Amino acid sequence: MTAPKYNRVLLKLSGEVLMGEQDYGIDPAYVARLAEEVKAAKDTGLEICLVIGGGNIFRGVAGAARGLDRTTGDYMGMLATVMNALAMQNALEQIGVPTRVQSAIPMSSVCEPYIRRRAERHLEKGRIVIFAAGTGNPFFTTDTGAALRAAEMSCDALLKGTSVDGVYDSDPKTNKDAQRFEEITYSRVLNDNLKVMDATAVALCRENSIPIVVFSIREKGNVARIIDGDGTKTVVREEA
Numbered sequence: 211m212t213a214p215k216y217n218r219v220l221l222k223l224s225g226e227v228l229m230g231e232q233d234y235g236i237d238p239a240y241v242a243r244l245a246e247e248v249k250a251a252k253d254t255g256l257e258i259c260l261v262i263g264g265g266n267i268f269r270g271v272a273g274a275a276r277g278l279d280r281t282t283g284d285y286m287g288m289l290a291t292v293m294n295a296l297a298m299q300n301a302l303e304q305i306g307v308p309t310r311v312q313s314a315i316p317m318s319s320v321c322e323p324y325i326r327r328r329a330e331r332h333l334e335k336g337r338i339v340i341f342a343a344g345t346g347n348p349f350f351t352t353d354t355g356a357a358l359r360a361a362e363m364s365c366d367a368l369l370k371g372t373s374v375d376g377v378y379d380s381d382p383k384t385n386k387d388a389q390r391f392e393e394i395t396y397s398r399v400l401n402d403n404l405k406v407m408d409a410t411a412v413a414l415c416r417e418n419s420i421p422i423v424v425f426s427i428r429e430k431g432n433v434a435r436i437i438d439g440d441g442t443k444t445v446v447r448e449e450a
Contacts (some may be wrong), residue, residue, distance in 0.1 A: 218339045219257075227372075268286050296401055370406070
């Protein structure tokens, strides 16, 4: 494999991918497979941060729609991301990858608090850092948390692993004629309301010139291919 295109990246995974073929929760076998993907990317010499959503366990917005207070629901969703982070940490360390979890909501019994300089030191020492609990505030998604951490950690790119292989002009799951973009600008994503990440996250990446690379995490070996500049993907950035 050739030298990686980036030196430091943040990999954002939706919580749903941890379910594997299940309808809910965490599939340990699938998490182990994802850990192997992350390890393969790290073995290229890359420094990797991770953010994992909590939708496989709880979504604050969905809870609010059923009558739960939105703030309470969002905090519950943040706790779900900590559970996912611990599951991924366990899987990574079982294959010999030193990993640290840092939470925006302090819970010293299970993980470190988020401290930027400490996180940078972990990365410099070759550890993977998983950022949990989003921004620590309600009304912000884990996408925004990922964009914020990518900016704070001076990442070269934000890689978003999803169930689709890029950004489309419409939903490819319902429209078989949907067209995938190879590249697209932040402004086009925002103006056309394309469902890449929430608008706050996209705007934050634009302000800090952080490319967003959208690809399918479900295709085995895809993380390393995307890092290497190959694979099917969409790159969101400003025009040259």
